[in-house]
Amino acid sequence: MDRTLLERYDKRVPRYTSYPTAPHFHPGIDAAVYESWLAAMAEGTPLSLYFHVPFCHEMCWYCGCHTKIVRRYQPVGDYAATMADEVTLIGGLLEARPPVTHMHWGGGTPTILSAEDLEHLMSKIRTGFNVVPDAEIAVEMDPRTMTEDRVQALARAGVNRASLGVQDFNEKVQKAINRIQPYEMTAQVVDWLRAAGIEAINFDLMYGLPHQTVEDVQRTVDLAAKMRPDRVAVFGYAHVPWMKTHMKMIPDESLPDAWQRFEQAEAAAERLAERGYRRIGLDHYALETDSMTEVLDQGRLRRNFQGYTTDEARALIGFGASSIGALPQGYVQNAVPLRAWAKAVHDGRPAVDKGIALSDEDRLRRDVIERLMCDMAVDLSAEAARYGKTADNFRSEIEMLEPMIADGIATIDGDRISITEPGRPLMRAVCALFDTYLDTGVGRHSQAV
């Protein structure tokens, strides 16, 4: 990769955690449509559940999540009570009792919930849904707010995967993002988790942060690798102060430029490879012993709203304000404002206020983009055949791919497209060729690298 190539292809494109992407959701998909989709779910459809807890103690300046800062517990407790009602409500709308194989708690900071509220919610979930005994139950956590008691409460509630926000271990970067989290603090939480039997551990790291250098990234990776998390995600900071006003606390001039971001991302990748982590898709890394490496080798890796996943369920139900769900018929999103979400639940109806129904053409393009994001390769004929179509469906995309092939980013062999190793950082730009919604100018996305 050289600077000219990066400049040519490093455009603002979606992260493709769904297709079509969230800016294209519209109010035509409402609670009534969602109810009909839920009622049609088949008995054997494996199901995932996502719980969004939009509260934190303090704002990190880089944060791109839907969250709110709280000083008291009461709003959190009220939210947990409403979410328990939402679990009962949605469970009651399912005519079948599909097996729940994955559960993910995100936010915000889901571990802000008290042990009692978490236990109560878990028991509601197990009553309303058919959670299988070996379901993966993953929770995102902020190490700054964890205690040993809290870790033990999570283990008692059945949590078996922990995802720790780390970002960068260097103090100057931590100060610039308003997140002071020394190495020792993170290491302590990892020890507590393992002692409590929560063995599966993910770390989230970031590049492209204010005042961050390649050396900072390398040092962070070295310290992170010492704790041997099973998976590491390395995300690029997306500076969108026009959407998230707290990002204005990060001065533009403190940020690395596109080429420095690229160098940081590659430095993290190299260092992680040296420490025994396999590179997966755009931004994930896993130990050879981890299930994500296994599913990658089997061509079964998936991508959903949490990023790369081993979760094969095609149905995901979201709970909580702003949460997104994915059903075979399409995507839905709950109301973002807490009040609107709570009012809908108290009125006894799903809080969905937008979404999008999928056509077969959308499903085909979703599958093509997902394979490119996961396997860096896709057989257009095979994918098209599953929808009664042929690779001719993509003639114009194949033409648009030609400059990328000439630039060494992708190759084509018959109807099989592959992204090259040097092209890996630009995989979103390749996927964007297959995105027929992109030209409509809705939403602004982050840079490809």
Ligand code: SF4
């Ligand atoms: S802890 Fe996470 S969700 Fe909360 S403000 Fe920081 S980055 Fe955002």
